[in-house]
Amino acid sequence: MPISYFLAISAIMFVVGILGVVLRRNALVMFMSLELMFNAANLIFVTYANYYQVLSGQIFVFFIMAVAAAEVAVGLALMVAIFRNKHSIDIDQMNSLKG
Amino acid sequence: MSLIGILFYAFLAIIAVASALAMLIDRNAIHSALYLVLNFATVAVLYLALGAPFIAFTQISVYAGAIMVLFLFVIALLGAEKLSGSEPLKTHRPLAIVLALVFIVEIVLFTVFRNQDISPMVILTQDFASPKNIGLTMLTQYALPFEVVAFILLSAAVGAIMLTKAERSPAYKLSHGEK
Numbered sequence: 115m116p117i118s119y120f121l122a123i124s125a126i127m128f129v130v131g132i133l134g135v136v137l138r139r140n141a142l143v144m145f146m147s148l149e150l151m152f153n154a155a156n157l158i159f160v161t162y163a164n165y166y167q168v169l170s171g172q173i174f175v176f177f178i179m180a181v182a183a184a185e186v187a188v189g190l191a192l193m194v195a196i197f198r199n200k201h202s203i204d205i206d207q208m209n210s211l212k213g
Numbered sequence: 214m215s216l217i218g219i220l221f222y223a224f225l226a227i228i229a230v231a232s233a234l235a236m237l238i239d240r241n242a243i244h245s246a247l248y249l250v251l252n253f254a255t256v257a258v259l260y261l262a263l264g265a266p267f268i269a270f271t272q273i274s275v276y277a278g279a280i281m282v283l284f285l286f287v288i289a290l291l292g293a294e295k296l297s298g299s300e301p302l303k304t305h306r307p308l309a310i311v312l313a314l315v316f317i318v319e320i321v322l323f324t325v326f327r328n329q330d331i332s333p334m335v336i337l338t339q340d341f342a343s344p345k346n347i348g349l350t351m352l353t354q355y356a357l358p359f360e361v362v363a364f365i366l367l368s369a370a371v372g373a374i375m376l377t378k379a380e381r382s383p384a385y386k387l388s389h390g391e392k
Contacts (some may be wrong), residue, residue: 115222116333123226125320127252130233132316136309142242142288146249150233153256156268163342164263164334169350172265172342173308176351179275186280188285191376197272197291199388206305206313212243 120161128154141196141203145189152182222262229255241295246284252279266338267344 127150134147156175163171197203214310230253253276260269340346351359 115218116264119222120227120263120334122368123229123259125323126230127233128224128361129320130230130237130312133313134237136313137306138237140242142284142291143236143245145286146236146245149254149276150236150249153253153276156283157256157259160260160263160265160268163265164337167335167337167341169342169346170354172268172347173241173355175265175268176271176347177355177358178360179271180268180366183275183280184365186283186374187369187378191373193287194291195376203291 117161118163124154124157124161124173127157139205141193141205141208145186146207149182149186152178159183159197225255225262228252229259242288243285246281246288249284250277253281257315263334264344267342267347372376 131147131149131151131154133149135144137149138144155161158179159175163169163175191201196208200207204206229252232248232255235249236252239245239248253272257272257277259267260266260272
């Protein structure tokens with residue numbers, strides 16, 4: 115398979131992730147879309163690790179996965195804290211700081 | 214490439230794109246999370262095809278296993294699988310669709326016209342991305358980033374516990390007027 119096959123899949127997944135963040139109002143689904151974008155970036159890393167035959171690209175994917183796991187833990191904890199206060203995770207209702 | 218191979222890759226591409234779109238479209242957050250698990254599994258198969266078996270299994274165990282189970286747990290805990298239909302910001306959605314379309318056009322222009330890389334992918338030796346080689350590289354050349362990531366994970370775990378601890382969370386104190 116040509117390299118561009120993987121690049122195309124990755125580009126489509128990244129755009130769907132952006133659409134999810136921009137269109138959906140459920141904060142949890144927005145988080146999932148972020149994960150989708152992380153995955154698209156990881157796929158590009160692994161593809162070019164294969165293309166240039168350098169292992170560093172694959173090592174970087176592990177670091178991205180670890181940071182994404184940390185981000186999800188803190189983000190979901192924030193969701194729980196926000197839900198306790200507002201009883202909703204609709205992103206449009208988080209406008210308390212609006213002047 | 215043989216017909217079977219082409220069919221296999223086409224099948225993978227269709228599953229990956231369709232599950233991502235289904236995650237975007239489905240109204241129920243639980244279904245979205247399950248579609249995302251399917252997408253992660255498909256990407257893991259792509260990693261296997263690219264000669265990265267260790268990453269493929271890490272993808273399954275960390276992403277499809279740990280992270281998505283955390284998502285499902287929080288969705289079930291909050292009971293937030295569906296939101297009410299009301300939309301406070303009326304002009305927001307059309308504007309978002311227009312901006313997303315601009316971005317799609319930009320990506321298509323970049324991948325189709327600018328970046329025409331049709332060189333075939335390399336069939337790597339089995340030794341290249343073996344767990345042994347990955348461990349060696351990570352703990353010698355990338356030892357410092359490895360330690361930094363360990364510290365990030367520790368601080369994220371402590372931060373998550375602090376945020377969800379009801380009595381001592383700063384947000385809770387502020388909203389309830391405690392000092």
